[in-house]
Amino acid sequence: MFAVYAARIDRDNPLSGLELGERPAPEARPGWSVVDVKAASLNHHDLWSLRGVGLAEDKLPMILGCDAAGIDEDGNEVVLHSVIGQSGHGVGPKEPRSILTEHYQGTFAERIAVPTWNVLPKPKELSFAEAACLPTAWLTAYRMLFTNAGVRPGDSVLVQGAGGGVATAAIVLGKAAGLRVFATSRDEAKRKRALELGAVEALESGAR
Structure with missing residues (x-):
């Protein structure tokens, strides 16, 4: 699938580590859901990631993007909560909380897998683009x-x-x-x- 990802860490010239291209599509697993991304929003966290803040080099390549809205496996319009491991949902009980792109692939892709607990109904009055900014x-x-x-x-x-x-x-x-x-x-x-x-x-x- 097409994705935008951090291929390298460069603290002085962070955009030099940004690449666009094919990445493996996420696979379903127990307790997680795969969402077709309709919109994703930029966040300053993405630039920090390219500088290595919160993103270790051994996690590269890492698809960027903390936020998204899209369609879940049942055809529902959803928005994604970007904090993984809050209340222990979807990960081991001793795993510390993290935000997407620190340990798990982010939203700048055609599809993303997140814990099902992180998939929330999209407000009907909001577009996908608006919901992805929330x-x-x-x-x-x-x-x-x-x-x-x-x-x-x-x-x-x-x-x-x-x-x-x-x-x-x-x-x-x-x-x-x-x-x-x-x-x-x-x-x-x-x-x-x-x-x-x-x-x-x-x-x-x-x-x-």
Whole structure:
């Protein structure tokens, strides 16, 4: 099957290790599902992988991509949760959690195999492309706001670097949860977009 993968690690010129070509198709195994990928989203984690962050050379070649949406073996439209081993589903009980592309092949391919626990129904109102953008960025933002920070309606939060995936998710989630969201960006268009998404004020970062 066609895939986009890391063939080499290069910390100074990471894109030099990126290759496009044929890779073995995944095979079904107990507790795992094979999904036909309809859309996959880019994440900065992919660039880190090419630099060797979280990806050991003995795991190469590694298909990149943390996030995807597609069709499962029963014809259902699904979105993939990218953390493998959470709650022990699909892997050994002593295996530490990992994100796709660290130990298991990623989503930049025609098909992918993941633990069945990681296959979730795709929201009907979202396209495959929209749904593929949810897992890594939006779950990161959710955890930052509501698990780590423990914010509540009426609280104020500052989102730096408006325009990035996690920042965009934090603004939208914060607005939906009744937070007062302030954002910063060097880019005027991104500050305007932050206001459209629900920030009460968007400031120029680095301004003196």
